Amino acid sequence: MSKKVAIIGAGIAGLSAGCYLRMNGYDAEIFELHDKPGGVCTSWTRKGYTFDGCIHWLVGTRDGSSFNKAWRELGALPGPKIVNHEEFIRIEDKTGKALIVYNDPDRLERHLKELSAVDSTVIEELCKDMRKLQKIRTPLGTPQNRQERLEFLKMVPGLFRLTMFYLRKRKVTMERFSGRFKDPFLREAWGRLFDMPDFPMMWMLMNLAWISAGDAGYPQGGSLEFARSIERRYLSLGGKVSYQSRVKEITVEGARATGIRLEDGTVHDADVVISAADGHSTIFDMLGGRFVNDEIRGMYDNWSLFTPLVQLSLGVSRDMSDEPHSVRFPLEKPLVVGGRSCDDLGYMLFNFDPTLAPAGKSAMVIYLQTEYEYWETLYADRDKYKAEKARLADEVIGILDRRWPGFKDDVEVVDVATPVTYVRYTANWRGSYEGWLLDKQNSRYMLTGLKKTLPGLEGFYMIGQWLMPGGGLPPAALHGREVTQMICKKDSRKFTSTQI
Numbered sequence: 001m002s003k004k005v006a007i008i009g010a011g012i013a014g015l016s017a018g019c020y021l022r023m024n025g026y027d028a029e030i031f032e033l034h035d036k037p038g039g040v041c042t043s044w045t046r047k048g049y050t051f052d053g054c055i056h057w058l059v060g061t062r063d064g065s066s067f068n069k070a071w072r073e074l075g076a077l078p079g080p081k082i083v084n085h086e087e088f089i090r091i092e093d094k095t096g097k098a099l100i101v102y103n104d105p106d107r108l109e110r111h112l113k114e115l116s117a118v119d120s121t122v123i124e125e126l127c128k129d130m131r132k133l134q135k136i137r138t139p140l141g142t143p144q145n146r147q148e149r150l151e152f153l154k155m156v157p158g159l160f161r162l163t164m165f166y167l168r169k170r171k172v173t174m175e176r177f178s179g180r181f182k183d184p185f186l187r188e189a190w191g192r193l194f195d196m197p198d199f200p201m202m203w204m205l206m207n208l209a210w211i212s213a214g215d216a217g218y219p220q221g222g223s224l225e226f227a228r229s230i231e232r233r234y235l236s237l238g239g240k241v242s243y244q245s246r247v248k249e250i251t252v253e254g255a256r257a258t259g260i261r262l263e264d265g266t267v268h269d270a271d272v273v274i275s276a277a278d279g280h281s282t283i284f285d286m287l288g289g290r291f292v293n294d295e296i297r298g299m300y301d302n303w304s305l306f307t308p309l310v311q312l313s314l315g316v317s318r319d320m321s322d323e324p325h326s327v328r329f330p331l332e333k334p335l336v337v338g339g340r341s342c343d344d345l346g347y348m349l350f351n352f353d354p355t356l357a358p359a360g361k362s363a364m365v366i367y368l369q370t371e372y373e374y375w376e377t378l379y380a381d382r383d384k385y386k387a388e389k390a391r392l393a394d395e396v397i398g399i400l401d402r403r404w405p406g407f408k409d410d411v412e413v414v415d416v417a418t419p420v421t422y423v424r425y426t427a428n429w430r431g432s433y434e435g436w437l438l439d440k441q442n443s444r445y446m447l448t449g450l451k452k453t454l455p456g457l458e459g460f461y462m463i464g465q466w467l468m469p470g471g472g473l474p475p476a477a478l479h480g481r482e483v484t485q486m487i488c489k490k491d492s493r494k495f496t497s498t499q500i
C-alpha cells in the first residue's frame with residue numbers, strides 16, 4: 001500500500017509537493033484553508049477587471065532553463081503566453097526626469113551613462129555583472145540520475161563563479177550600492193528601486209540577469225490562472241485537495257507526526273506530514289512550539305519580515321496602453337498609510353495583459369508599504385476599517401488625477417487589500433507576504449535555504465517561502481521537488497519526475 005502524505009496548504013509549494021509525490025506513487029492529500037489554490041500567488045476579479053496580487057516575474061519562463069524544467073513538470077508551462085518586458089521599472093524625480101531600468105544590459109548601460117557619464121565605472125561593473133550572471137545555470141536540487149549528474153557537471157564552473165560572486169558581493173546592500181553613484185539623481189533613484197535598503201544588491205542583480213536573459217517573464221492570465229494550472233496537473237495525477245479545511249493541529253505520537261486535525265475536529269491520519277503553510281503558525285500553533293531549538297527561536301524572535309502591504313487595485317475605464325507598465329514617482333506631500341508615511345507612489349499597469357481588463361480599459365495596482373499592528377487593531381472596528389480603506393483609496397485616486405487629469409471620473413472599480421486580508425486568506429504571519437526579508441542577518445541562506453525538518457520530530461517536513469529568506473515562486477516549486485526526493489530517499493525509492 002502506498003504511503004499517505006498530508007500536505008498543509010495549497011500555495012505553490014504545497015501544490016508542487018502534491019504533484020511530485022503523486023509522480024512517485026505516494027497517496028497525497030492537500031488541506032487548504034481558503035476555497036482556492038495559489039496562496040499569495042493569486043488574483044481576483046471584480047466587475048470584469050482581474051487584479052493580480054503576485055507575479056511580476058517568473059524565473060524559468062525560457063525554454064531549456066533550469067527552472068523551466070520544473071514548471072513543465074508541474075504543468076504550468078508551456079501554456080500561457082509569456083510577456084518579456086523591455087523595461088523593469090521607471091523611477092521618476094519631482095521634475096519628471098526618469099531612471100529607466102531597461103532589461104537589456106546594453107541599453108541599460110547606454111541610458112545610465114547618458115544620465116551620468118561620471119559614473120561610468122559603476123555602470124559598467126553593474127551591466128557586466130548582469131551579463132555574467134545571465135550565463136550561469138543552477139541545478140534543480142540534487143542530481144538524481146546519470147543524465148542529471150552529467151548536466152550538473154557542466155554547471156560546476158558556473159556554480160563556482162556564482163559562489164565567488166556571492167562571497168565578494170554578499171555584503172553589498174541596495175543602499176550601499178546606490179551610494180556608489182556620484183550623480184545625485186542616480187543615487188537617489190536607484191535607492192528607491194526596491195524600497196528595501198538592506199536588500200542584497202546581488203539578489204536584485206540575479207533577478208535583473210534572469211529577466212534580461214528572457215528567463216523571467218510574466219505568464220499572461222495572471223497569478224491565479226498560473227496556480228490553477230498546477231492544481232490541474234495535481235488533480236490529473238490523482239491528487240486530492242480539500243478546500244476550506246484549516247489545519248489546527250499536527251498530531252504527534254512520541255516523536256513522530258501522525259496526521260492533522262482540522263478546525264472542525266476531523267482527524268486525518270498520515271504516514272508523513274508536510275507543512276507548506278505559514279512558518280510561525282506551523283511551529284508555534286499547529287505543533288505547540290514543542291519542536292524548536294535556539295536557532296529556530298532566534299529566527300522567529302529576531303529576523304525581519306517583509307514590510308506588509310496595502311494593495312490598492314483600480315479598474316479604470318480608459319485606455320492606458322501607451323503608458324509604461326511600472327513607475328514610481330515622488331509625492332507632493334507624504335501619504336499616510338496605516339502608520340507609515342510614504343514619500344512616493346509606485347503603480348503597475350497591467351496594460352500588457354489584455355485578459356485582465358475589458359477592451360479599452362485598464363487594471364492598475366498600487367502597492368503601499370504599511371504597519372501590520374495598525375490594520376490589525378483597526379479591523380476590530382469594521383466600520384472604521386472600511387472608512388480608512390476608502391480614505392486611502394480616495395487620496396491615491398486624487399494623486400493619480402493630478403497626474404492624469406480626469407482619471408478620477410474614469411475609476412469604476414476600487415479594491416483595497418490590507419495586511420489583514422493577507423492573514424485572512426493565507427495566514428502568513430503578520431501579513432508578511434513573502435516570509436523573511438532577505439537581509440544581512442540571513443543572506444547566508446540565500447543559496448541553500450533553511451532545514452526542512454524540525455529537531456526531535458520524525459515524519460514531518462516544512463517547505464515553502466518560510467524556508468527560504470526572500471521567498472519567491474521558484475523556491476516554493478523547488479521545495480516540493482526536494483521534499484519528495486527526501487521522502488523517496490528515506491523509503492529507498494528512486495525519485496522520478498515526468499512532464500506533460
Ligand SMILES: Cc1cc2nc3c(=O)[nH]c(=O)nc-3n(C[C@H](O)[C@H](O)[C@H](O)COP(=O)(O)OP(=O)(O)OC[C@H]3O[C@@H](n4cnc5c(N)ncnc54)[C@H](O)[C@@H]3O)c2cc1C
Pocket residue numbers: 008009010011012013014031032033034037038039040041053054055056057058059245246247248276277278281425426427428433434463464465466470471472473474476
Ligand atoms: C505582491 C507580491 C508579489 C510577488 N511577486 C513575485 C514575483 O514576481 N516572482 C516570484 O517568484 N515571487 C513573487 N512573490 C512571492 C511568491 O508569490 C511567494 O513567495 C510564493 O507564492 C509562496 O508560496 P508558498 O506556497 O510558499 O506560500 P503561500 O502562498 O503563503 O501558501 C501557503 C498556503 O497555506 C495555506 N495555509 C496556511 N495556514 C493554513 C492552515 N492552518 N491550514 C490550511 N491551509 C493553510 C494558505 O492559505 C496558503 O494557501 C510575490 C508575492 C506577493 C505577495
